[in-house]
Amino acid sequence: MREPDFYLLDELLTPEERMVRDTVATFVEREFLPKVNEHFDKVSFPMELVPRMAELGIFGANLKGYGCAGMNDMSYGLIMQELERGDSGLRSFATVQGALSMFPIWAFGNEEQKQKWLPRMARGEALGAFGLTEPDFGSNPKAMRTRARKSGKKYILNGAKMWITNGTIAEIAVVWAQTEQGIRGFLVEKGTPGFTTHEIKQKYSLRCSITAELFFEDCEIPEENLLPGTKGLGSALACLDQARFGISFGSVGAAAACFICARDYALKRIQFGGKPIASHQLMQEKLADMLTEITKAQLVCFRLGRLKEAGKANWSQISLAKRSNLRMARDVARTAREILGAAGIVLDFPVIRHFTNLESVYTYEGTHDIHTLILGQAITGIPAFE
Amino acid sequence: MKIGVLMKQVPDTETKIRIKDDASGIVVDGIKWVMNPYDEYAVEEALRIKEKKAGSTVTIISMGPKRSVETIRTGLAMGADSGILIDDPALEGADCYATAKALAKVMEPENFDLILCGKQAIDDDSAQVPQMVAEFLGMPQAMVIDKLVVSDDGKKATCYRRIEGGAKEVLEVDLPAIVAAEKGLNEPRYASLPGIMKAKSKPFKEINLGALGLKAEEVGAKGAKLKVKKYFLPAEKAPGKIIPGEPEDAARALVKMLREEAKVV
CATH class of the missing domain: 1.20.140.10 (Butyryl-CoA Dehydrogenase, subunit A, domain 3)
Known part of the structure; x- marks a missing residue:
């Protein structure tokens, strides 16, 4: 039982769902909470926990195949509950890796993209980021300024993304941009010329999490990095x-x-x-x-x-x-x-x-x-x- | 190797224990039940041996009420292969002797090459069951072990234990033997989330006394050699005293208090 449970909701969960929740809770209590204040103080994320989280199966836990845990949605929700009982930054990390980076590849990627990225991301070896929000557009993403212009076998990306969790540590960013076919998603790998990041350090919330800006300046990405299934906002x-x-x-x-x-x-x-x-x-x-x-x-x-x-x-x-x-x-x-x-x-x-x-x-x-x-x-x- | 692990479900170490009004036991409502932490080391060690020796199996054996199933499943989710629960209303009130007798009985036909368990359960802290099981099974025992090395041929185990004065004692036992884990033996893994889903389909059986061929008089409260008269909470500790002042004055004051108030020097 995890407190509070005034309406005995535990009884509505399966033994497996309870065990998933309690396992994550134990991980958070034993390994995360003892170091949370240190990281909150210096604005950093405990990177040494990434392999441990991967070992547990937390990343993309509700996705099927490609090395993901394939849990049901209730279990996934309970995992998030226990991570955030620890700290919203810890849960944000898992959300960005699973729901915002792995999920788009899983849902909108082709087989090659899935094979290339998902198993490594489930193992925590490759971290992801999700670039939708921009300096000028948050609530209205439809008006985004980032553009991807087709040029031969490449797309040329220009624009900026803001408030991007894990932006500086991600190996792969799922970036949304205007194209001639509307808004599409692209995989942008770290180190691509024209792609730079900047960490936002002076923040007084989510201090156990890394937040960054992404910049794209004539950033050339191969056309196979388009997520083919993405169709509009x-x-x-x-x-x-x-x-x-x-x-x-x-x-x-x-x-x-x-x-x-x-x-x-x-x-x-x-x-x-x-x-x-x-x-x-x-x-x-x-x-x-x-x-x-x-x-x-x-x-x-x-x-x-x-x-x-x-x-x-x-x-x-x-x-x-x-x-x-x-x-x-x-x-x-x-x-x-x-x-x-x-x-x-x-x-x-x-x-x-x-x-x-x-x-x-x-x-x-x-x-x-x-x-x-x-x-x-x-x-x-x-x-x-x- | 065929490895058996004895496991007990105990209240979470964070539990605030309350005593029943008639002092006959603790209030179990609302308690979160977990695997005895020392048994976690035993499960982990069994899994590590299994990973090294191809074809090994790990079976978790527990005695306790129905709810113990969930804790056995935790062990299965960590990677054990099968589980056995001895569950019978007649077992209520069993002491260490009766418990060891029932556990030995269920393990006899399994012919384990190695039996691992925690050095004690953190609920009643008796630390007697492993030794008694060893006696019932006629096996060598190595207790309070913080390092275990099984020989390549699986015939011997070298067991290390800390003893007084910071020294180490090294025991060599012929297998099959029973080895009880101390903290430090290893760092137990978590059950992985996919492992939790797989645990559902692993073999698990529940055995009652009839199936074991034991009578209630032998292993239940009636077979117990020890009766618990009553339970009570320890008296609350009086708050400590801080002696203020410069070290020299404080030391002087401390000695005076030790002499006059505590009367220990």
Whole structure:
């Protein structure tokens, strides 16, 4: 059982799903958490854990074949939950490798591309990055400026991508660009002339994760690096669906970590009348609200996981989960910070780390507001984007 | 080689133990159950030997309630080949002697070349079952081992153990033998996620006392040589004292306290 489980959702999971979750949880507790503060402090990712994560089968865990673990979607979601119970940066790393780099190759690549990249990526030997967002266009990727111009047997890429997780350490970047046939995805290998990266160091969120800018200046890539199955922006959005699904579960992990920390703190912290602050009604209300919201989010995840396994999860259902669960997690982290008082701002406790991380997660992979509009369109049939 | 691993399911080391109102045991509701950490070393060592010696098999044997299945499956997911659970309501209240008797009985027909287990279970910390199993099976035993080398012909095992004064004792045993693992023997692997899915289809059997040819009087509470009278939590430790001041003054104050208050010097 992983706390909190107020509605005994454990009973709805298979023994294998529970074992997958608990195995990842043990990995996070034993190998990641002891070093998280050091990395959060210096803005870096514990690269030595990559082979360990690969050994477990975390990268592209829900993809079939090509050396991937072939887990069901629920197991995949629970893996993300436990990684993010550790840190959103750790989960982001796995999301970018699996859902945003391996998935597009798996879904839109030809056999040769799949054989070349997927087994190495599952083993963590080649890391990937996903270049969609640009300095000038985030929520509206359709307006992207990056272009790929066909010239003989090559494409010539020009433009820039921004906020790219793992951008400087990736061996292969899945880059989206305008072409004469609309937006397409390309595989750009590290070291290709005209392709440079720059790490964004001064950031106060996701500090256990590497964030970068990618630049393409007359970057020539062979035409066989086009992902042939990509057809317009929809292909990029399909990758985001994979990622958002995992993020919906991940946010429950981050919120659970904050809740458990706040509850334990409130039970130990003695203030008025020699009693723990947990005995006061105001504290109890905060804890009750946190538990209620986490439980609701868990139920959303559970149902969404089963829908996705059955091939019935649509993108607006995933948007609802991402939007609702991230708002929940952000609120829970904030309330936990309040309960911890000053202790809530130091790295002795995980709360401030999750608190600042969740500001990014709330915004990336479709901002809260964009998901609101996706739901608005699902409800009314009227898109309000433009 | 045919390797057997004895495994016990125990409460997670982080569990906050609560005692039942009648002091007859601990409250098990809400406990997260895990593989006894010392048994994890045993499973890992068995898997490493298997990887070196082609054609080897690893069988996990456990005695306990139904829920132990999940922990056996963890071992199968790590890479063991099959599992056996002795599960019978009559086994409730079994002590080390009764447990060892039942485990020995189930292993007898298996003809293992090597039996590995943890040096003790972290729940009751008895550290007696491995030795008793060895006695019942008439096998040599090597306890609290932090390095194990099986000879190429699979006939002998060299076992290393730490002893007092930082020295090492080296034991050589003829196989089959039973070897109990100490921390440091190895770094246990995680069950890989694909391994977890494969574990489902690995052979696993549950055996009750009838099938073992044992009677409840021999191995259950009635066959136990030891009865637990009651359980209680240790008294809470009094908070420590910090002596302030310069080292010389503090040392002086400390000696005074040791002499007058603690009366130990």
